[in-house]
Amino acid sequence: MYQVIINHENNDIVIGDITAKDISKRLLSGKINKERNAVGNFEFDIPLDNIGYNYLNPMKTQIRVLNTFTNKNVFEGRILKQSNLLENEGKVYKTFKAEDKLGYLIDSVQVYGEYNSINEAITALLNTHNLCVEDWKKIYIGEITLKVDAEEKIVLNYKDSLENIKDLISSYGGEVNIRTEKNINYFDYKDIIGEYTETEIKLGVNLKKFEEDIDPTQCYSRVMPVGAKLKTTDSEGKEVDSEERITIASINNNSLYIEDEELIKKIGYVTKILEYDDEEDKDALKQNAIEFLKTQKLSISNNITALDLSILGLKYDAFTLGNFYKLDVPFFNVDYYVRVVKETIDINNPHTSSLTFGDKVVDIKDYQLESKKQVTNYEQIKLEVENTAKKVEKINKSVTTNTKKVEILEGDLSGYVKKTTYNNFVNTINENFNKVNNEIKNIKERLTKLEGGTTT
Structure with a gap:
């Protein structure tokens, strides 16, 4: 399923494999966390008797996690932090935190520069980065397809490279990713990374x-647009701003509001004040209000x-x-x-x-906000549920046997099994998916309620 592999003296060493019989390739735990536009991390605990126990060096050791079913890496990066632990029962182990390749950009800094495009800025940033780091941390320009309408120069500042990337994302949006092909790291920057x-x-x-x-609750059926504050004269004869604002009443049939009749039918009268502090044009105020109602999400x-x-x-x-x-x-x-x-x-x-x-x-x-009873799909769903329930009844007899195997896999470290046993199990799990029965039961109960009955 997953193998944890480190690079030690230019050799790949498997230090974690859930299916391995050899306990020296066993990790106590391991969890990967990944999020868009953020440095992913991999935290794991390694026991004293693990083959890689003394081969892991913060900031230096390269590490990856391979999905053996897809033959693709789900994590690639380097060891970042280390903690040594000794518990009172004599258990000795280390905890490591690794970061993915986006974190390599923390190791370099940029100088001030102004550029005409995102592509030009990223090219300069990566060139500077690559001059500062080892070969295995070098990153080259990949697919830069972000669409930017920048009237001013795009700026890089005296910060580390990753901070500059975050500034670009904050200013221009988009998503970034480090992609590795044939051991070469590429930096992609697109509007959306995904398919x-x-x-x-x-x-x-x-x-x-x-x-x-x-x-x-953040949607409105009626808005009151108000513009700049009206001028008034104080006791000394000086012109000052009052708290009263320009409104659209004089050009809107004496009404302060712009309404959306269709939305009023769905959510009732829900009103919001739209403030445009510098707007003195009443027609512009009215048009802004109309556009606001149209573009609500x-x-x-x-x-x-x-x-x-x-x-x-x-x-x-x-x-x-x-x-x-x-x-x-x-x-x-x-x-x-x-x-x-x-x-x-x-x-x-x-x-x-x-x-x-x-x-x-x-x-x-x-989106129809009113409550629906789903009458159109009800009979079809009911038939599908009943047919699926019949299939579930046929496989229930074999569930008990497979449940024991599941308990072995879901157990603690003593639950490591032979690879052949594991593979035999996963080949039959599709037919004996023991979660289905509970799902069907829940749906049948809901169907019964819709019919006006009760469940026991």
């Missing part, structure tokens, strides 16, 4: 839990637990940070793409790994 995939997140397949939070946050079936050796694509996946939950009329914005991988217990999906932003008018 739309064919992998779906579906009930009864890889969707374990779904929660959709729709928050219309409704944020839909998702709390999704999705099972990455690729880690079990099944024929599903792995979830990848930044990629978009089709979310299909017909029971709630959910049919849209969600994006992985954060990923946590537990290399010893991959079943506990987690994914964080980003919020969906939609035009408020395109």
Whole structure:
């Protein structure tokens, strides 16, 4: 499943492998955390009897984590920090924290420079970086496709290289990534790094839990635009600003408000004041208000637990940070793409790994806020649930046997098994997916409630 590999004296050494019989290739724990536009990290505990115990040097040792099913590295970087631990029962081990290759940019500093484009600035930044570091930390310009309309020069300052990159992201947006091909590191800077995939997140397949939070509290059906403060004269005859502001009443049928009738029908009268401190043109104020109502967005946050079936050796694509996946939950009329914005991988217990999906932003008018009973899809979903339940009944007899195997895999360090045993298990896990039964039971209960019945 996952192998942890270090480079020691130009040789690759496996120091972590959940399927290895050899205890010298065993890590006590290991967890990878990755997030967009951030330096990813890998923290792990290594026991005294591990083959790599004395080969790990902060800032120097290169380390990677390989997914053996996809044959792709899910983490590449260097050892950063070390802690030595001795517990009262005599347990001796070390804890290490590694950072991914984006962290290499911390090791170099930039001089002040002004540039005409993002491409020119990144080229200069990487050239300076490469003059400051060892060969294995050098990074070369990759795909720079960020679209920037900068009227002024793009500036690099007297900071480390990563701080300069963060300043560029703060000013111009976009996403960055270090991509390694044939042992050469490339720096990519794009509007969005990721792609739309064919992998779906579906009930009864890889969707374990779904929660959709729709928050219309920051949406408004009526706005009052106000501009610059009106002038008045104080007791000494000096002109000063009053608290009264320019409004649109005189050009808007004596009304202070701009309203959206369609939104009023959906959310009622919800009013917001729009302040434009320097605006004295009433027509401009009115147009700003109209545009504000038109461009409002409704944020839909998702709390999704999705099972990455690729880690079990099944024929599903792995979830990848930044990629978009089709979310299909017909029971709630959910049919849209969600994006992985954060990923946590537990290399010893991959079943506990987690994914964080980003919020969906939609035009408020395109989303029906009223409660729906989902009558259209109800009968079809009910039939699918009943058919799936029949299949579940047929496999229940074999679940007990496989549950014992799961307990072995999910156990503590004594749970390491032979690779052949493990592979035999993952080849049958798709047919004996013991989570399905509980999911079906939950859905049937909800269906019963919709029919007006009760559950026991």
